Amino acid sequence: MVVAESSSVSQDVLLQLFVILAGAQLAALLFRRLRQPVVVGEILAGVLLGPSVLGWVDTSGGELSQPLVALAELGVIVLMFLVGLETPVKSIARVGGRAFTVAVGGVILPFVCGWLAMVLLDHSSVEALFVGTAMVATSVGVTARVLGELGMIDREFSRIILGAAVIDDVLGLLVLTVVKGIAESGVNFGELGLTLGLTAVFVGVLLTLGPRAVRRAKPRLQAVEPSRLFLLSLLLLLGLAAAASYIGLAAIVGAFLAGVIIAEEVDDFDLVHQTEVLGSFLTPVFFVGVGAAVDLGSLGTAQGVLLVVLIVGLAIASKFAGAGAASRLAGVTPTDSVIIGVGMVPRGEVGIVVASIALASGEFSETLFGVVVTMSVVTTLVAPPLLSVLIARADRRRAGSLDSGE
Amino acid sequence: MVVAESSSVSQDVLLQLFVILAGAQLAALLFRRLRQPVVVGEILAGVLLGPSVLGWVDTSGGELSQPLVALAELGVIVLMFLVGLETPVKSIARVGGRAFTVAVGGVILPFVCGWLAMVLLDHSSVEALFVGTAMVATSVGVTARVLGELGMIDREFSRIILGAAVIDDVLGLLVLTVVKGIAESGVNFGELGLTLGLTAVFVGVLLTLGPRAVRRAKPRLQAVEPSRLFLLSLLLLLGLAAAASYIGLAAIVGAFLAGVIIAEEVDDFDLVHQTEVLGSFLTPVFFVGVGAAVDLGSLGTAQGVLLVVLIVGLAIASKFAGAGAASRLAGVTPTDSVIIGVGMVPRGEVGIVVASIALASGEFSETLFGVVVTMSVVTTLVAPPLLSVLIARADRRRAGSLDSGE
Numbered sequence: 001m002v003v004a005e006s007s008s009v010s011q012d013v014l015l016q017l018f019v020i021l022a023g024a025q026l027a028a029l030l031f032r033r034l035r036q037p038v039v040v041g042e043i044l045a046g047v048l049l050g051p052s053v054l055g056w057v058d059t060s061g062g063e064l065s066q067p068l069v070a071l072a073e074l075g076v077i078v079l080m081f082l083v084g085l086e087t088p089v090k091s092i093a094r095v096g097g098r099a100f101t102v103a104v105g106g107v108i109l110p111f112v113c114g115w116l117a118m119v120l121l122d123h124s125s126v127e128a129l130f131v132g133t134a135m136v137a138t139s140v141g142v143t144a145r146v147l148g149e150l151g152m153i154d155r156e157f158s159r160i161i162l163g164a165a166v167i168d169d170v171l172g173l174l175v176l177t178v179v180k181g182i183a184e185s186g187v188n189f190g191e192l193g194l195t196l197g198l199t200a201v202f203v204g205v206l207l208t209l210g211p212r213a214v215r216r217a218k219p220r221l222q223a224v225e226p227s228r229l230f231l232l233s234l235l236l237l238l239g240l241a242a243a244a245s246y247i248g249l250a251a252i253v254g255a256f257l258a259g260v261i262i263a264e265e266v267d268d269f270d271l272v273h274q275t276e277v278l279g280s281f282l283t284p285v286f287f288v289g290v291g292a293a294v295d296l297g298s299l300g301t302a303q304g305v306l307l308v309v310l311i312v313g314l315a316i317a318s319k320f321a322g323a324g325a326a327s328r329l330a331g332v333t334p335t336d337s338v339i340i341g342v343g344m345v346p347r348g349e350v351g352i353v354v355a356s357i358a359l360a361s362g363e364f365s366e367t368l369f370g371v372v373v374t375m376s377v378v379t380t381l382v383a384p385p386l387l388s389v390l391i392a393r394a395d396r397r398r399a400g401s402l403d404s405g406e
Numbered sequence: 407m408v409v410a411e412s413s414s415v416s417q418d419v420l421l422q423l424f425v426i427l428a429g430a431q432l433a434a435l436l437f438r439r440l441r442q443p444v445v446v447g448e449i450l451a452g453v454l455l456g457p458s459v460l461g462w463v464d465t466s467g468g469e470l471s472q473p474l475v476a477l478a479e480l481g482v483i484v485l486m487f488l489v490g491l492e493t494p495v496k497s498i499a500r501v502g503g504r505a506f507t508v509a510v511g512g513v514i515l516p517f518v519c520g521w522l523a524m525v526l527l528d529h530s531s532v533e534a535l536f537v538g539t540a541m542v543a544t545s546v547g548v549t550a551r552v553l554g555e556l557g558m559i560d561r562e563f564s565r566i567i568l569g570a571a572v573i574d575d576v577l578g579l580l581v582l583t584v585v586k587g588i589a590e591s592g593v594n595f596g597e598l599g600l601t602l603g604l605t606a607v608f609v610g611v612l613l614t615l616g617p618r619a620v621r622r623a624k625p626r627l628q629a630v631e632p633s634r635l636f637l638l639s640l641l642l643l644l645g646l647a648a649a650a651s652y653i654g655l656a657a658i659v660g661a662f663l664a665g666v667i668i669a670e671e672v673d674d675f676d677l678v679h680q681t682e683v684l685g686s687f688l689t690p691v692f693f694v695g696v697g698a699a700v701d702l703g704s705l706g707t708a709q710g711v712l713l714v715v716l717i718v719g720l721a722i723a724s725k726f727a728g729a730g731a732a733s734r735l736a737g738v739t740p741t742d743s744v745i746i747g748v749g750m751v752p753r754g755e756v757g758i759v760v761a762s763i764a765l766a767s768g769e770f771s772e773t774l775f776g777v778v779v780t781m782s783v784v785t786t787l788v789a790p791p792l793l794s795v796l797i798a799r800a801d802r803r804r805a806g807s808l809d810s811g812e
Binding site for chain 2: 010011013014015017018021022025028066067068069070071073074077227228230231232234235238239241242245246251274276277278280281
């Protein structure tokens with residue numbers, strides 16, 4: 001049977017999807033008006049709709065129903081594809097050295113802090129590794145939007161932030177691959193070596209041959225109508241995501257690489273736009289689902305609150321200190337280093353994706369899932385207003401010292 | 407858990423989706439080059455990929471895996487929404503009377519023929535009713551594309567064909583509602599009356615209040631960005647599809663009405679385009695799934711072949727005769743009546759949707775499912791070339807009689 005084996009399944013899916021998308025829409029409306037990141041609104045809508053509060057979105061046993069899980073999963077994959085599509089590899093290359101230094105500083109310190117805190121609090125080593133990994137990523141999307149709204153996107157510190165955020169994402173995905181391997185088969189150096197080797201080959205082959213293949217096909221692709229170009233990109237996306245998944249990487253790694261490969265050679269507004277349309281339908285299912293899976297009860301205990309405060313504090317401090325110190329090291333001025341440090345704080349969607357994968361591994365407690373989601377939300381909310389204040393003050397000071405009254 | 411409870415589920419979904427969309431793409435490419443309807447290509451790709459031939463698309467027990475069923479189902483709903491969006495209610499009104507006569511002729515004769523043939527062949531009454539229903543619909547999409555390609559879309563016979571096809575779809579959905587009710591709870595006049603009453607109220611309320619509500623909201627909607635307008639339409643679509651499903655109608659009835667309501671008041675190219683993008687991802691899953699569910703084995707028997715020949719012949723003859731005679735009755739010239747009769751033959755997607763719903767009811771054999779799908783495919787393939795020949799000949803004759811050499 002094709003349409004549905006029983007009409008109640010389809011009714012449920014339609015109704016749940018309606019509730020999820022309606023909640024996401026209302027949240028997006030509200031958060032746009034409050035000038036806050038829409039992602040945060042969608043997650044909070046999920047918390048509200050989930051079993052913790054209203055119970056309108058059904059998450060029996062901490063998961064959405066199977067068809068919705070598939071939609072949510074496709075939503076993340078499309079999201080990471082979009083992140084890849086909008087990753088300006090070429091323009092990052094120009095600030096490459098400094099961005100790389102900042103990225104490494106912003107990876108090591110948060111990872112060590114997150115991991116160490118969990119180890120000291122007697123959590124399992126897998127949990128410690130996942131929390132560390134979730135602290136690594138930097139949300140390109142959130143920061144880029146804020147910098148864009150302030151009209152600062154072409155300033156040097158902006159390019160360093162964006163470059164470092166992208167490198168962070170890539171490093172974060174690498175760390176995730178290793179940690180996922182450990183969660184699945186323990187610390188087994190043979191397995192780990194194999195995973196890393198496969199990753200290196202997969203990423204290496206894709207990034208060297210991929211753009212070349214796209215370049216070769218370009219003359220023919222330019223004759224293709226936009227709608228078919230979109231479907232061809234979707235095929236590349238699904239194929240690489242499935243391939244990554246089969247060799248033991250996270251499917252999102254393949255999705256991200258598919259985006260980067262296409263973006264390298266195809267500069268097609270239509271493609272991005274069509275992918276966004278698809279994403280606008282699928283991605284909210286993921287974020288609302290994440291919110292619905294947060295168990296407020298387990299966070300509401302004294303212990304839960306302390307853990308949240310600790311991890312949020314560590315996430316902000318370690319990223320700020322790591323990225324800020326590294327940019328000083330790379331020769332950036334103190335004022336710009338502070339701006340870069342703050343700009344790297346938001347964990348956004350990538351931290352949440354890590355939390356989901358951790359939860360899906362079965363080796364990660366629901367409490368910690370809630371803690372990491374909260375950490376991602378708070379870091380995402382805190383950075384933008386701080387960033388605007390800092391940039392405005394730096395510009396006033398600069399204007400003052402130049403004695404020009406712009 | 408949100409992303410996936412086990413990575414193998416997501417791997418399977420990604421890979422199946424890749425295979426399905428790749429097959430659909432190749433088929434679309436080929437069929438576009440052959441100037442044949444893409445829908446037909448997608449179904450044949452499904453037959454090829456399904457267990458009957460290659461077995462690459464997994465349909466254990468005749469159905470796709472659950473997440474793919476949900477995607478296929480969303481695909482039909484988006485498809486019927488698009489059909490609704492592109493239904494020009496206002497321009498149909500101008501040829502309303504004649505179109506209605508043609509539509510009724512094109513409904514009664516095929517329904518009676520299909521039903522009677524099945525009854526005479528000793529099939530169950532539910533099967534007979536479903537086969538009759540599948541013979542009722544006329545594919546607006548296929549015919550409109552052919553007329554458009556011939557540059558004939560604004561001719562009077564074109565408008566009558568399109569108008570009658572739309573009315574056929576609506577009548578077909580009504581018949582489907584009744585037949586679905588009978589399949590679910592037998593011939594129960596109380597239940598049937600209730601279903602028909604609810605349908606009348608549902609359709610009546612939506613078609614009178616819906617456009618008015620959209621008109622009221624229009625000034626505010628015009629200030630809304632296109633991407634949000636798209637999401638609002640999706641909410642209306644999901645909401646009405648779920649509502650239709652809850653009161654016992656097919657979800658596609660709600661989806662179709664959502665499209666008609668929006669089309670009445672919103673003339674937004676962006677909205678159609680964005681919906682098409684979403685549909686281009688979801689709809690092939692439905693048609694490939696339909697093809698994969700066709701069991702060639704049961705059609706390959708002598709009995710199967712005879713049944714296919716009988717039903718296909720009846721479908722073509724009854725639609726041609728019913729619609730053609732009715733248009734003569736409505737005062738159309740003989741030449742144009744022949745064109746109209748042929749133009750109404752393609753059953754296209756609606757016949758297939760009926761077949762899927764019939765199969766899902768559990769009261770419809772897999773053999774008959776295959777027969778009805780084949781009937782939809784053949785009628786869709788046969789009409790377009792015949793139509794172009796007829797129109798060309800009619801134009802030559804007209805040009806000759808006017809003695810002008812256009």
